[in-house]
Amino acid sequence: MGRNVLRIQECIARNKEPTGHGSLDYDTVQDRRCAELDQLRADISTGRENMRKTTNWVAGITAAGIVLVGIAFLSAPAKADTAAAEATYKAKCAMCHGADGKGETATGKAMKVKDFASEDVQKMSDADLTDAIAKGKAKMPAFKTLTPDQVKDLVAYVRSFGKKK
Numbered sequence: 001m002g003r004n005v006l007r008i009q010e011c012i013a014r015n016k017e018p019t020g021h022g023s024l025d026y027d028t029v030q031d032r033r034c035a036e037l038d039q040l041r042a043d044i045s046t047g048r049e050n051m052r053k054t055t056n057w058v059a060g061i062t063a064a065g066i067v068l069v070g071i072a073f074l075s076a077p078a079k080a081d082t083a084a085a086e087a088t089y090k091a092k093c094a095m096c097h098g099a100d101g102k103g104e105t106a107t108g109k110a111m112k113v114k115d116f117a118s119e120d121v122q123k124m125s126d127a128d129l130t131d132a133i134a135k136g137k138a139k140m141p142a143f144k145t146l147t148p149d150q151v152k153d154l155v156a157y158v159r160s161f162g163k164k165k
């Protein structure tokens with residue numbers, strides 16, 4: 001690199017000298033040095049180009065990484081809600097509707113609860129399912145302590161039994 005710097009300086013210095021000094025040898029040396037300099041300039045710009053490509057590549061990977069982290073963050077609450085709904089269901093609903101939603105528990109059978117996977121339940125609208133949970137239905141008690149979000153997640157959970165079939 002030190003030698004290259006010297007060549008650049010020589011070329012620049014000689015270019016600055018007045019032209020028409022008449023020495024052919026001198027011109028040849030200068031031309032060769034300047035040609036080397038041009039080559040050097042080309043090498044440097046190729047280097048920059050490669051550097052730019054590498055930078056783009058790194059930027060691309062970084063962007064992809066950020067997107068992945070973003071997706072992980074966005075999907076995390078959804079997973080947590082399903083888990084929360086499952087926990088609520090097991091604590092408050094499974095004794096009648098069964099962990100599998102089929103309602104094959106002693107209480108479920110006595111109250112004649114329907115299989116959540118059945119068409120009868122799955123054809124009900126989200127509003128009907130929401131009402132059944134929040135306001136109660138037939139012998140099912142109303143679950144007034146549940147938040148609207150919890151009820152919404154439970155509706156999705158009840159729907160999931162239909163999809164598993």
Ligand code: HEC
Nearest residue numbers: 092093096111113114121129132133137138139140143154
């Ligand atoms: C004491 C038993 C019992 C408990 C606890 C219970 N249910 Fe029910 N559930 C019933 C009965 C009985 C019905 C009415 C079945 C019918 O007559 O259609 C019903 C109906 C439903 C329906 C409407 C679908 C249908 O079959 O008519 C949904 C949705 C539902 N329950 C969800 C839940 C959820 C979610 C929980 C927990 C938060 C829960 N239930 C807790 C007994 C219970």
